[in-house]
Amino acid sequence: MVILVIVLLYEIVSIGGVSLYLVQKERKQKKQQAEGGDSFITSNRDLPTAIVGVSLALAVLGAVHVFGIMEMAWGMGAVSIWFSIAHVTLLCVVCLATGRWVRRLKVSTVPELIEKLFGKKIAIVATCVLAGQTFAILSMEVQALGIIFNTLTFNSVSIQMGALIGSIIGIAYVIIAGMKEVGWVNLINTIVMYLGLIVAAVFLSGALPGGWQAVENHYVSTGQEFMINIFGAPGMFFAFGVSNIIAVTFAQGISQMGLQSAMAARNEKTIIRALWIAAPVNGIFGIFTMTIGIAAKSLVESGQMVVANPELAAKTAGATMLMNYLPTWLVAWLLAAFLGAVLSTFAITTMGLGALFARNIYTLKKPNASEAEQTKVIRIMIVLSGLVACVASASLPEIVNGAVWCFAWLCPIFWNVVYGLFWKRCPKAAGIVFAVSWILVLLWTYTPFPAAFGLSGIPVPYVTLAVSIVLGVILNAVLPGEPGYFKERRSVSA
Amino acid sequence: MSLFMKLFLECTGLIIGIVAVFQILGKIFIKDIQEDFE
Numbered sequence: 001m002v003i004l005v006i007v008l009l010y011e012i013v014s015i016g017g018v019s020l021y022l023v024q025k026e027r028k029q030k031k032q033q034a035e036g037g038d039s040f041i042t043s044n045r046d047l048p049t050a051i052v053g054v055s056l057a058l059a060v061l062g063a064v065h066v067f068g069i070m071e072m073a074w075g076m077g078a079v080s081i082w083f084s085i086a087h088v089t090l091l092c093v094v095c096l097a098t099g100r101w102v103r104r105l106k107v108s109t110v111p112e113l114i115e116k117l118f119g120k121k122i123a124i125v126a127t128c129v130l131a132g133q134t135f136a137i138l139s140m141e142v143q144a145l146g147i148i149f150n151t152l153t154f155n156s157v158s159i160q161m162g163a164l165i166g167s168i169i170g171i172a173y174v175i176i177a178g179m180k181e182v183g184w185v186n187l188i189n190t191i192v193m194y195l196g197l198i199v200a201a202v203f204l205s206g207a208l209p210g211g212w213q214a215v216e217n218h219y220v221s222t223g224q225e226f227m228i229n230i231f232g233a234p235g236m237f238f239a240f241g242v243s244n245i246i247a248v249t250f251a252q253g254i255s256q257m258g259l260q261s262a263m264a265a266r267n268e269k270t271i272i273r274a275l276w277i278a279a280p281v282n283g284i285f286g287i288f289t290m291t292i293g294i295a296a297k298s299l300v301e302s303g304q305m306v307v308a309n310p311e312l313a314a315k316t317a318g319a320t321m322l323m324n325y326l327p328t329w330l331v332a333w334l335l336a337a338f339l340g341a342v343l344s345t346f347a348i349t350t351m352g353l354g355a356l357f358a359r360n361i362y363t364l365k366k367p368n369a370s371e372a373e374q375t376k377v378i379r380i381m382i383v384l385s386g387l388v389a390c391v392a393s394a395s396l397p398e399i400v401n402g403a404v405w406c407f408a409w410l411c412p413i414f415w416n417v418v419y420g421l422f423w424k425r426c427p428k429a430a431g432i433v434f435a436v437s438w439i440l441v442l443l444w445t446y447t448p449f450p451a452a453f454g455l456s457g458i459p460v461p462y463v464t465l466a467v468s469i470v471l472g473v474i475l476n477a478v479l480p481g482e483p484g485y486f487k488e489r490r491s492v493s494a
Numbered sequence: 495m496s497l498f499m500k501l502f503l504e505c506t507g508l509i510i511g512i513v514a515v516f517q518i519l520g521k522i523f524i525k526d527i528q529e530d531f532e
Contacts, residue, residue, distance in 0.1 A: 291497075
């Protein structure tokens with residue numbers, strides 16, 4: 001209980017402090033501003049490099065980085081780090097390409113970009129899919145929040161109740177000042193998180209029986225050297241690493257949550273510079289959780305540590321090791337850091353959902369809705385989506401598989417945006433590629449269709465990637481359309 | 495060098511390398527930074 005109280009106090013002080021400061025500051029500034037602009041979701045597009053960097057990093061650093069990598073490290077060892085490295089390539093794509101494009105076009109949501117390229121109808125369809133994908137990710141984050149609170153209280157608080165407590169804190173993370181609040185709380189969380197991880201790594205090196213040398217010796221002596229090699233056993237890198245790079249980069253590279261911070265950046269140069277903060281902050285986090293996972297497995301296998309339920313060893317061994325070998329104050333610090341990481345993703349996904357609804361659905365009914373009215377709708381949606389996700393999180397699949405499935409839906413959107421910006425804007429081609437890709441995702445998931453063609457071993461992201469590239473290129477080459485958006489602009493300005 | 499430091503340095507090097515390669519590719523292929531496009 002002591003750990004829970006410390007963690008909750010940290011969250012209340014950091015979120016409450018930042019919110020109060022921003023509210024005071026906003027009151028002073030309100031008189032100077034003639035109109036609010038879309039300050040809630042894009043912070044008046046004034047975020048500096050450091051805030052953009054940490055917000056980009058934390059937006060895509062959540063449940064899977066914390067629990068998924070520890071769990072995967074149990075089964076496949078150090079090669080699990082490629083999930084984290086896939087996010088580094090994603091952040092490169094966001095900071096050097098897609099993030100710059102959305103900032104350049106001054107859009108507030110991804111469907112606004114799609115509307116510019118392919119018209120309103122395609123944008124509405126894309127809104128529905130983006131909202132579905134964002135909600136699914138949100139539900140997984142809520143599930144992770146429940147697990148953290150359950151761990152913090154040694155099972156006293158159920159996962160469902162933990163999800164509810166986490167959701168309430170997550171809503172507070174974003175509800176008061178929107179993107180600006182998320183950005184500043186992210187900065188504080190990143191500093192606290194990394195200090196905690198460094199202290200924990202140093203402490204763990206001394207606390208592990210026999211230190212890291214014993215972990216290494218265990219894997220070498222049992223013929224499992226691949227467990228401590230980041231390329232893993234032969235074939236593992238291509239089977240796991242490359243598929244993760246494809247799924248993460250081409251999905252999150254165009255997702256609302258992935259691009260929200262870039263939309264709020266001061267300018268394009270800010271986004272480019274932010275890469276040097278975002279990539280290490282996100283990528284290095286996974287090294288800590290991966291090493292925790294492989295150390296925990298060696299302790300269990302060598303009989304030096306016992307987990308309560310051996311069937312759930314992959315999921316619980318990492319947390320059990322931290323509880324057993326670290327002092328209470330450091331466990332609290334580390335879990336607060338993990339909670340901060342998950343909460344930041346929760347905050348940006350709820351805001352993304354609110355923005356998608358207010359800007360792309362609500363405005364269909366009320367096209368002249370003022371910014372103040374839209375902000376009100378976004379706030380209502382943040383609360384609603386957070387609470388509904390609590391209910392949905394109770395019946396969710398394994399976190400990693402769920403995340404990869406969600407990513408598959410966005411791959412065709414990524415590629416059609418690239419075609420529409422730089423090659424050709426053909427709504428018919430985009431519509432067909434979207435429809436074929438998404439029907440195939442459903443067939444792959446719910447029917448024996450892939451097995452009937454001997455394709456059951458192929459992951460869903462590969463399918464949507466192949467359709468997006470092959471069918472997308474053929475249709476755009478054959479069907480008529482307007483020149484790419486940037487291509488047209490360039491020829492006009494020339 | 496401990497196993498943790500070995501893995502940490504390998505992965506950090508990989509991350510910095512990937513970012514550097516992307517930065518170079520970005521400079522070659524995405525040259526135009528057009529502020530305030532619209």
